[in-house]
Structure formats: structure tokens, C-alpha cells
Amino acid sequence: MISLGLDSGSSMTKAVLLEDTKIIDTKMIPTSISPRKSLEALYREIKKQHKEIDVIVTTGYGRNLLDQADFKITEITCHAAGAFFMNPDCDTIIDIGGQDSKVITIDDLGCVTDFLMNDKCAAGTGRFLEMTMKRVESEIERIDTFVKDAKPAKINSMCAVFAESEIVGLLAQDIAPGDIVLGCVESICQRTAAFAQKLAPANPKVFFSGGLAQFDVIKQSLASHLGVKEVATDPLCQYTGAIGAAVLGIRKIKR
Incomplete structure (x- = not known):
């Protein structure tokens, strides 16, 4: 079939x-x-x-x-x-999509037990990171090499519109583009982890899905903010x- x-x-x-x-x-x-x-x-x-x-x-x-x-x-x-x-070992799914992010918990048979979706703010999505990479004149596919050896700049804004203005200001202060992008990664992963922890069990076995799950820096940052050794994913x-x-x-x- x-x-x-x-x-x-x-x-x-x-x-x-x-x-x-x-x-x-x-x-x-x-x-x-x-x-x-x-x-x-x-x-x-x-x-x-x-x-x-x-x-x-x-x-x-x-x-x-x-x-x-x-x-x-x-x-x-x-x-x-x-x-x-x-x-099949996962009990929590975190998906960061282009327009929303979601957290899903499942049982031993893979059936949904609960979920949360954030579709009200773009600042925790792949679209926001794409915008950031365009601002620094690069492509999102290059993000792992772009932030290599960078130190994350502090991104304070919780709104995508204000965060974009903040990024423009940081560039005007001659802050390294890699630091700005890494700061955005940390901001996305921090808010995603806080969102996930409302629902996920203690010591969750996380499967990370969506386009951003392809990038090592995002996987590592998300795991760090979740307080787990690693998040699982798949090609x-x-x-x-x-x-x-x-x-x-x-x-x-x-x-």
C-alpha cells in the first residue's frame, strides 16, 4: 500500500x-x-x-x-x-515553523496527550531568523558557519517588529553581525524552551522538528535552554x- x-x-x-x-x-x-x-x-x-x-x-x-x-x-x-x-523514544515534540511554533506531548503509542501553539508572535519563528539573516546580508542556510566563534548580543525585544529595529540599532553600533545573529538564536530558543516547559514532562525526551532543526547551533541552544543533554532530530x-x-x-x- x-x-x-x-x-x-x-x-x-x-x-x-x-x-x-x-x-x-x-x-x-x-x-x-x-x-x-x-x-x-x-x-x-x-x-x-x-x-x-x-x-x-x-x-x-x-x-x-x-x-x-x-x-x-x-x-x-x-x-x-x-x-x-x-x-519512537520521544515524549515531547518541539516544532519551530515558518509562521508558528508548537509543543506536543505524546504517549507510548505516539498519540497526542496535550499541545500548545504559539501563532501570535513571529519573534519565535523561522521567519524571524530568515529576516535577521537578510538584515546581515546572508542566507539562513549559512547560519552555523556565520555564528562560529560569535558571542551572543543581547536582544531585549519580545516583538519581531521591535526586535528588527533593535537589530538595525546594533548594526549601527558596529556590533559584529555574527554576534547579532547568535543573539537572535538565543532569544528564539530561550522563549521556545520557556514555552515548552509549560507542557513538557521532567527530563523530556525531545524530538525537534521543522526547518530550524537542521542547524547545529539551534539544536545546541535549544537543548541548553531546556536543560537537557541534547534534542533528537532527523535528516x-x-x-x-x-x-x-x-x-x-x-x-x-x-x-
Whole structure:
């Protein structure tokens, strides 16, 4: 049985093709001004290469936009299923997305027990860090090398708009760009950890998902602020929601 999971995110639209318990294909494209068109384009691309698909599950902000979907499932449920698929030992999932951040706790079977979502402020998201890297004339993909040997500048603002003004002021004071970026990383991870600790158990086994989970400096900072040795992740961490959607699709057709 083959299941297609599609995650329509604010920054990227992702697809995962699962054959029983094996991932056989992944694709990702930027989410355009029309999430519907991005979702449909990615669906068509997958269908060109894989004719036989038994079930299609959508999740994310645009989960209701694909007419061909058999099931539409919330991102909380799909992130839990995806994280558990990649790391069955985890009990807490932290996702820092382009537009929001969320914390999910799960039981021994990977079922959601509770969750919190922060979608009211951009200062704790990937979008804020992208903006910061543009301000220092670099790319977010270079962040690990960009902050090497840096000392974090203090970022006091809790609002993305005011924080951007603060960054402009720090640059005007000739503060090293690497120090400013590392200060932003520390600010994001500190507020994410404080947010997570409202829900996570003592000594949580954390799985870190989302695009920012690819970067060592962010993983290390988040672990430090959580007070844990490390946070687990996976090379496919950015596909967590799409993986979960595909996993749940397999479960539904098996029933």
C-alpha cells in the first residue's frame, strides 16, 4: 500500500510517499502566494512519477485546498505521528515553523496527550531568523558557519517588529553581525524552551522538528535552554508533518 502525505506549510509545501513503513520519495517546494496552487503543483509532480497511490492525506494550513485528498488531518496529529515514526523514544515534540511554533506531548503509542501553539508572535519563528539573516546580508542556510566563534548580543525585544529595529540599532553600533545573529538564536530558543516547559514532562525526551532543526547551533541552544543533554532530530525533520500524514493514511486504509 502506498500513501501520499502532503503538508501545506506557510513557507514550504512538502510531500512524502510511504510504502507500508518505508519512505520511497520526498519532495519540497516553496509555498507561493497561492497555497492551493503550490499544493496542486506538488501533487501533480508526484503523480507523474508514481501512478499507483492508494490514499492521499493533507495537513497544514492548506490541508482543505486539495480536492483529490482522501483525508484532511490537523498538523498537531500529523506532527505527532511523524515524530513518533522517526523517533519512537520521544515524549515531547518541539516544532519551530515558518509562521508558528508548537509543543506536543505524546504517549507510548505516539498519540497526542496535550499541545500548545504559539501563532501570535513571529519573534519565535523561522521567519524571524530568515529576516535577521537578510538584515546581515546572508542566507539562513549559512547560519552555523556565520555564528562560529560569535558571542551572543543581547536582544531585549519580545516583538519581531521591535526586535528588527533593535537589530538595525546594533548594526549601527558596529556590533559584529555574527554576534547579532547568535543573539537572535538565543532569544528564539530561550522563549521556545520557556514555552515548552509549560507542557513538557521532567527530563523530556525531545524530538525537534521543522526547518530550524537542521542547524547545529539551534539544536545546541535549544537543548541548553531546556536543560537537557541534547534534542533528537532527523535528516527529514522538515518533513515531519508530511511523514505523519502518510503514516496516518496507511493506518486508515488498513482499517
